[in-house]
Amino acid sequence: MRAILLLHTGGTLGMMPSGEPASLAPGRFLDHLLEQVPELGQMASLSVEVPFNQDSACVEPGDILALAARIRATARDFDGFVIIHGTDTMAFTASCLGFLLADLGKPVVLTGSQRPLAFVRSDARSNLVNAVDLACRAVPEVGICFGTHWVRGVAADKLSVHQFEAFQSPNLPPLAEIGAEIRLHPDAGRFEHRVPAGLDGGLDLDIHTVTPHPGMAWSVPPSTARAVLIQAFGAGNLPMGRADLGAFLRHCEDRKLPVVVTSQCPYGGVDLSAYEMGRKIEAASAISGGLHTRWAALAKLALVLGAGGGVEEVREAFRTQWAGEPMPGEAWPQA
Missing domain, CATH: 3.40.50.1170 (L-asparaginase, N-terminal domain)
Incomplete structure (x- = not known):
């Protein structure tokens, strides 16, 4: 046995x-x-x-x-x-x-x-x-x-x-x-392992997480935060006309805090190129979470931070499939 x-x-x-x-x-x-x-x-x-x-x-x-x-x-x-x-x-x-x-x-x-x-x-x-x-x-x-x-x-x-x-x-x-x-499923167990070396030493969860709602005031992340995870509307939209949101994103950029955007919708994920609001978020240096679930995004971000990574390492992580997580343009056929 x-x-x-x-x-x-x-x-x-x-x-x-x-x-x-x-x-x-x-x-x-x-x-x-x-x-x-x-x-x-x-x-x-x-x-x-x-x-x-x-x-x-x-x-x-x-x-x-x-x-x-x-x-x-x-x-x-x-x-x-x-x-x-x-x-x-x-x-x-x-x-x-x-x-x-x-x-x-x-x-x-x-x-x-x-x-x-x-x-x-x-x-x-x-x-x-x-x-x-x-x-x-x-x-x-x-x-x-x-x-x-x-x-x-x-x-x-x-x-x-x-x-x-x-x-x-x-x-x-x-x-x-x-x-x-x-x-x-015929593809179970079949994925290419691309997890970067050196990411098994820590999970840094000093991550400022935000789930916005209409009319919400945007306050800058606490001084201890090392990254920001925003669970945005739809395909990754936020009210970019708000001055406090603009100040929030500029503050993150000045502090070199990675800002990852996922969706409040479980199906479909983020496409920051789909709408004007998303394109404005991307122009403010935010990183698309694509099809990552809220938990996979949090885990991947925590592992990169735990290894001492910053904005560029986070950006690379979210455009790379590490362990079979769903990615835009990489459809997996139904069984």
Whole structure:
């Protein structure tokens, strides 16, 4: 059988009916999983580690870097990896790991649930079985297995707080469709690794993030900010006639702060050449986030900043596909 390392980091899946976490001693937690889902023992030779146990809203950059480091350190010992993770920040963790582990050559499958495994009616059981199955299939991808799909981590976003189909991949077809059989996309595991060297040492999240709304006043970023991420309207539009927005962008340019623009719309992404407002933003030295999700954009920006990069390094990062994230003009056919 395939050797699979299961890393439990917390979240809803491992909770008891009382709302308390299950026993966290690795051996006891494995016993708990096998009691609830005995078929896991027939699917793979499972080992369990509990690097941390917390609500995913509390995940810090160091936690994600520690996960990446642990997976790299044990890559020779296991055929695949499953990460149990809370849903709230799973897409961000999956985006970071998708870049950090793009060259691993083995499957890394993140999963969780909307209801605990110990509940009678829960999505945890099927998500866990499917995640272990995918981890055994030698498809070198980092992705989220949830509901009836496995989606690439650097293209994923959370869709719902209560539906079992909780995650989506808005601008890239799923890696796999999960039903009576698991149907892998023919291009799953096929992407060119272009993550620059030296980007695994830090995630600098001193990033000023802005989600504008009509009539919003624009205040300059705090002095500690090293970059700005704007989730703009539509294809990347902002109210460029506002004097305070103009001052905001000039301030960023003077401070040499990279300004990356993504879209509030999950589908379609940013095209700063499409409308006059977008062209004015581009003329103010802003960088198009293209089809990057908000989480992939944040992860890529944090990795570049963590390696000491500035405006030009960020600009290059967002016009380069690092790990199979969707890019304008690089369509991936439907399965």
